[in-house]
Amino acid sequence: MSSLGSDAPGPVTLEAGDIARDADALERTWRDQPGFWGWLCTVDHKSIGRRYVVTAFAMFLAGGIEAALMRTQLARPENAFLGADRYNQIFTTHGTTMMFLFAVPMMTAMGLYFVPLMVGARSVAFPRLNAFGYWTYCVGIGLLYVALLTNHAPDTGWFAYVPLSETLYAPGHRVDVWAQLVTFTEIAALCAAVNIIVTVFKMRAPGMSVDRIPLFVWAQLVVAFMIVFAMPAVAAGSTLMLAADRAIHMQWFIPARGGDALLWQHIFWFFGHPEVYIIFLPALGMVTPIVETFCRRPVVGYGAIVMANIATAFFAFGLWVHHMFATPLPELGESLFTAASLVIAIPTAVQIFCWIATMWTGRPRLTVPMLFVLGFLFTFINGGITGVMLASVPFDRQAHDTFFVVAHLHYVLIGGAVMPLFAGLYFWFPKFTGRLLGDGLGKWHFWLFLIGTNVTFFPMHILGLDGMPRRIYTYLASTGWGPLNLLASIGAATLAVSVVLFLINVVRSWVAGANAGADPWGAPGLEWAVASPPPPYNFVHAPVVSSAHPLWETSGALPVVTGLRTDRREILITTTFDARPDARHSSPHGSFWPFYLALCMGVVFIGSIFRPYWVLIGTALSCIGLFGWGWESSRPIERERVAMPNGPVVERT
Amino acid sequence: MHSIFAPASPEAAAVTRLWWWMFGAGLIIWLGVATVAVRAALAKSGDASRDVIRDTPTVTRRAGRIVIAAVLATAIVLAAVLVYSFAVGHALAQHDADRLVIEVTGHRWWWEVRYSSADPTKLVTTANEIHVPVGVPIHLRLASDDVIHSFWAPNLNGKSDLIPGYRSALWFRADTPGVYRGQCAEFCGLAHAKMAFFVVAQPKAEYNAWLAKTSQPAEPPTDAEAARGDTVFMRNGCPLCHRIAGTDAGGAAAPDLTHVAARRTLAAGVLDNTPENLARWIFDPSVIKPGARMPAFHLSAADMRALVAYLETLK
Numbered sequence: 001m002s003s004l005g006s007d008a009p010g011p012v013t014l015e016a017g018d019i020a021r022d023a024d025a026l027e028r029t030w031r032d033q034p035g036f037w038g039w040l041c042t043v044d045h046k047s048i049g050r051r052y053v054v055t056a057f058a059m060f061l062a063g064g065i066e067a068a069l070m071r072t073q074l075a076r077p078e079n080a081f082l083g084a085d086r087y088n089q090i091f092t093t094h095g096t097t098m099m100f101l102f103a104v105p106m107m108t109a110m111g112l113y114f115v116p117l118m119v120g121a122r123s124v125a126f127p128r129l130n131a132f133g134y135w136t137y138c139v140g141i142g143l144l145y146v147a148l149l150t151n152h153a154p155d156t157g158w159f160a161y162v163p164l165s166e167t168l169y170a171p172g173h174r175v176d177v178w179a180q181l182v183t184f185t186e187i188a189a190l191c192a193a194v195n196i197i198v199t200v201f202k203m204r205a206p207g208m209s210v211d212r213i214p215l216f217v218w219a220q221l222v223v224a225f226m227i228v229f230a231m232p233a234v235a236a237g238s239t240l241m242l243a244a245d246r247a248i249h250m251q252w253f254i255p256a257r258g259g260d261a262l263l264w265q266h267i268f269w270f271f272g273h274p275e276v277y278i279i280f281l282p283a284l285g286m287v288t289p290i291v292e293t294f295c296r297r298p299v300v301g302y303g304a305i306v307m308a309n310i311a312t313a314f315f316a317f318g319l320w321v322h323h324m325f326a327t328p329l330p331e332l333g334e335s336l337f338t339a340a341s342l343v344i345a346i347p348t349a350v351q352i353f354c355w356i357a358t359m360w361t362g363r364p365r366l367t368v369p370m371l372f373v374l375g376f377l378f379t380f381i382n383g384g385i386t387g388v389m390l391a392s393v394p395f396d397r398q399a400h401d402t403f404f405v406v407a408h409l410h411y412v413l414i415g416g417a418v419m420p421l422f423a424g425l426y427f428w429f430p431k432f433t434g435r436l437l438g439d440g441l442g443k444w445h446f447w448l449f450l451i452g453t454n455v456t457f458f459p460m461h462i463l464g465l466d467g468m469p470r471r472i473y474t475y476l477a478s479t480g481w482g483p484l485n486l487l488a489s490i491g492a493a494t495l496a497v498s499v500v501l502f503l504i505n506v507v508r509s510w511v512a513g514a515n516a517g518a519d520p521w522g523a524p525g526l527e528w529a530v531a532s533p534p535p536p537y538n539f540v541h542a543p544v545v546s547s548a549h550p551l552w553e554t555s556g557a558l559p560v561v562t563g564l565r566t567d568r569r570e571i572l573i574t575t576t577f578d579a580r581p582d583a584r585h586s587s588p589h590g591s592f593w594p595f596y597l598a599l600c601m602g603v604v605f606i607g608s609i610f611r612p613y614w615v616l617i618g619t620a621l622s623c624i625g626l627f628g629w630g631w632e633s634s635r636p637i638e639r640e641r642v643a644m645p646n647g648p649v650v651e652r653t
Numbered sequence: 654m655h656s657i658f659a660p661a662s663p664e665a666a667a668v669t670r671l672w673w674w675m676f677g678a679g680l681i682i683w684l685g686v687a688t689v690a691v692r693a694a695l696a697k698s699g700d701a702s703r704d705v706i707r708d709t710p711t712v713t714r715r716a717g718r719i720v721i722a723a724v725l726a727t728a729i730v731l732a733a734v735l736v737y738s739f740a741v742g743h744a745l746a747q748h749d750a751d752r753l754v755i756e757v758t759g760h761r762w763w764w765e766v767r768y769s770s771a772d773p774t775k776l777v778t779t780a781n782e783i784h785v786p787v788g789v790p791i792h793l794r795l796a797s798d799d800v801i802h803s804f805w806a807p808n809l810n811g812k813s814d815l816i817p818g819y820r821s822a823l824w825f826r827a828d829t830p831g832v833y834r835g836q837c838a839e840f841c842g843l844a845h846a847k848m849a850f851f852v853v854a855q856p857k858a859e860y861n862a863w864l865a866k867t868s869q870p871a872e873p874p875t876d877a878e879a880a881r882g883d884t885v886f887m888r889n890g891c892p893l894c895h896r897i898a899g900t901d902a903g904g905a906a907a908p909d910l911t912h913v914a915a916r917r918t919l920a921a922g923v924l925d926n927t928p929e930n931l932a933r934w935i936f937d938p939s940v941i942k943p944g945a946r947m948p949a950f951h952l953s954a955a956d957m958r959a960l961v962a963y964l965e966t967l968k
Binding site: 083084085088156157161163164169255256259260261262295296297298300301304326327328331334335338339342343345346349350352353354356357359360361362363364366370374377378381382385386388389391392393394395396397398400401402465466467469470471472473474475476478479480522524549552 | 654655656657658665667668671672675676679682683686687689690691692693694695696697700702703704705706707708712713716717719720723724727728731734735737738739741742743745746761799800801803805807810811812813814816817818819820821822834835836837838839840841842843844845846847923943944
């Protein structure tokens, strides 16, 4: 341990008075400025993470309302509730919201809130970039929902296939709204990804070598790399190609002028398939600590789960063509993608079997988070099995673009992402708020959600095999699809009730829930070592860890290292693999410029929909913001190599 | 009527068989994993101790072995799916040289169907209804005139996309006579939901009779009402889009009406083909099929009656 500092004097014990004094000083240094200005300018990863989670959940509700409208329209044949035009806008907005505005931001938001806490850091690596990403995301939401409420929402599907989305077939600005919305969410996701990568690589607690990184953090790290590789594809496709086709006639995708209508599908799905795993892997990352905590044992196969995450990320980039099996591509090429689509089931199976083995060898307690984990297993495995079926080219030619695929993708995304997310929200709600979510309402929520999901989506398998295509706003009574559609709509109503129960639970518990304390579950992760909700500086002193389950390895207080200044915002930089203390680095204070720059981005991209010159105006305005941002950064750099004056010490609490 | 569960061709039957095998395997796997998970979750529910369990090397090794065995079992099932799927896919890719070629072009939002012939006077063009002889391999040549559509008749074979700039194909051999419904499966805009078609599989003789009749031009109207309807048709701009062989109407932007009265449905499977429905359709197509590109013709009652009478003669 003494190797952590240059000439460390050996372990000493900190007195409670010293700790309290440091905590006071840190509180003054790290807290936000008071009032609205402080709220607007905050760069605290917890404030932004919490805002991100709440906003993304609001988007889940918005997407859910859209789903309810669709299910109402489809409840009976030839229903006149919505009409074709509204329906097309709503199904496009539903898909776009759930994929771009709920699922990905929600998963990165959980990462931005918890990764620093889980790795024992004071903040994220780039706090202002974090704020910028959040505000950019908000501008995107504003764009899509103003468009929806003014009847200008995109109406060509969340995949915006060309040539349907070209000006010839989609005049007006609806598709432009979609193309630019994608740009905003891609930028936000990239900001989050870069932040998570650097935070995990350079800011882990001393001693947290790569084999001790919590599995949720591993999942976030792997997904951050996936974002870095996947998102530029769709950002280029939607902004440089589709929007440019529409605005300045670049003719990338117009066959009559030498463009290629299939090229878009390659670009979109090269992003679109990894996107599914970008949503799904962090959710699996949430499952692991929950299973560990409620089975009272470390997970079986830590190394296997890490490798499974990496393998999934790798294969996820090699199966986009399975979204295009009905297009005229060569059979041999398609069969390669069949094989890849089947292979990717293996790493996921590894994770599932590891959790079941953990439960088997542990002492499971059926708390609400654990129930949601079981719900996830039942629902997700169903979706995984239909996924294997869809990897078969001959079967996919039948099922592709039918309600069978709608059923499959909802089993995967609700089962594989939303259920683990709910498990995670029940598990970590005490950390966000200091209070426990109610158990009784939680169980009602779980059972109604599980039943609702299956009643809604199971019949859709049969509808698809009975010939019902996707994205149709109505159907004739003579098709015979009426009864099962009505059943699915009843299931959707059940889902709506269960989500309302969850909201009631959240509000009630937030106001008057049972106090949670720092660690209500006896969980192993570092995030449970700090108060709930955590103070602005997270940890008074950087914890030192010697296992992947630090709170289970130490009885009493964690060992810590001291030496970071308390009167200035300072973070501890550690080495990438071994997490040895390497340097101290300054961390920025609250700043107005992230918000300002996000607005300038809005001017550039939203303005470009209407008149090209807005790009110039927005860019000029951005220059002011970049200057201000740079001016703040140009204060003397307080980076110092090594030098932890007081080596490892034990904190007495 | 349209379902993969009632295959009417060897192609669809092979896929349905593949489906049932995969369904059975999937069901067994789901039941197995769910049972083990429930058992694992409930087995020690009475044990309230909150101490953290420390593994002995034996437990770790045993758990590891069980996980590896389960993963291997998964891999074996996946390999079986892979091989079976390739076998079916390979069989579906083998085609007879002796075949009937039919060209199908997707339009927003209807299907143009053309039968080629060595005799240029015997070319047949129709819409939204594909007649095929039973037992003869059919090769559909697919193309799109505007956006991407997808041709799907589940009882006969899987779907194939119609992509502008690309040529695609679909093969099937209808072995059971019948009328099989299909529908566009790729989202193609406002009326995507209302772009259906029918494949009519008939015994060879019946098919030949249909083809012979359909290759004839339209008969001139014989009664006065229909003759007046002909005039209404010609004067209201209908020929700009529609063609009626044997008359001056030669438009190519909309369905060929030479034998419109012989078809089962109107507006790509949206309406039964009755005189009332025909009149409703002409009066305001976009009410029945939002987005329909045919304008409304608010004709007088007398003109409408005459026009419908004329169109009804086009058997």
